[in-house]
Amino acid sequence: MSDSLHVVCPHCSTVNRIPRTKLGSKPVCGNCKNDIFSAQPLESSGEQFVKHITRNDIPVLVDFWAPWCGPCKMMAPSFAQAAQRLEPGIRLIKVNTENEQHIAGQYAIRSIPTMVLFKNGKEVARQSGAMNAEGIVAWADSKSA
Numbered sequence: 088m089s090d091s092l093h094v095v096c097p098h099c100s101t102v103n104r105i106p107r108t109k110l111g112s113k114p115v116c117g118n119c120k121n122d123i124f125s126a127q128p129l130e131s132s133g134e135q136f137v138k139h140i141t142r143n144d145i146p147v148l149v150d151f152w153a154p155w156c157g158p159c160k161m162m163a164p165s166f167a168q169a170a171q172r173l174e175p176g177i178r179l180i181k182v183n184t185e186n187e188q189h190i191a192g193q194y195a196i197r198s199i200p201t202m203v204l205f206k207n208g209k210e211v212a213r214q215s216g217a218m219n220a221e222g223i224v225a226w227a228d229s230k231s232a
Contacts, residue, residue, distance in 0.1 A: 092144035094178075096121065097129045102142050110175040112226040126171040128179040139180055141208040146231040147178045148223075151194070151201045153185045157196050159200045168220035169227070192218055204230050
């Protein structure tokens with residue numbers, strides 16, 4: 088196991104190498120100097136989405152949602168609360184399926200909200216339906232281990 092991890096900056100998409108022991112010490116991006124972790128889900132699209140799921144050494148939990156979806160709106164605060172508890176061990180990302188239909192199609196998203204957990208660029212788990220923060224954290228922890 089390497090002593091450092093590659094983590095993509097949520098602001099400028101630069102890949103940063105962070106020592107494992109420093110993950111929880113509020114690391115900043117070597118390029119833009121912003122915090123690597125904000126304890127908030129990242130709104131992601133296109134190339135930025137691909138970079139996050141393929142270049143992060145930490146697992147990435149993606150919430151596929153749409154603005155017209157009632158259960159998605161209900162789950163949004165829970166997903167944000169889960170980010171506060173799961174970062175820096177897991178990056179949380181939201182993908183608007185209305186704006187990113189090609190991404191939703193590529194991952195065969197058939198219902199929303201759907202959460203997909205990626206590790207090393209590969210899907211490792213999927214869960215459809217709204218969940219509360221405790222359920223999201225428990226599910227993500229159990230699948231990312």
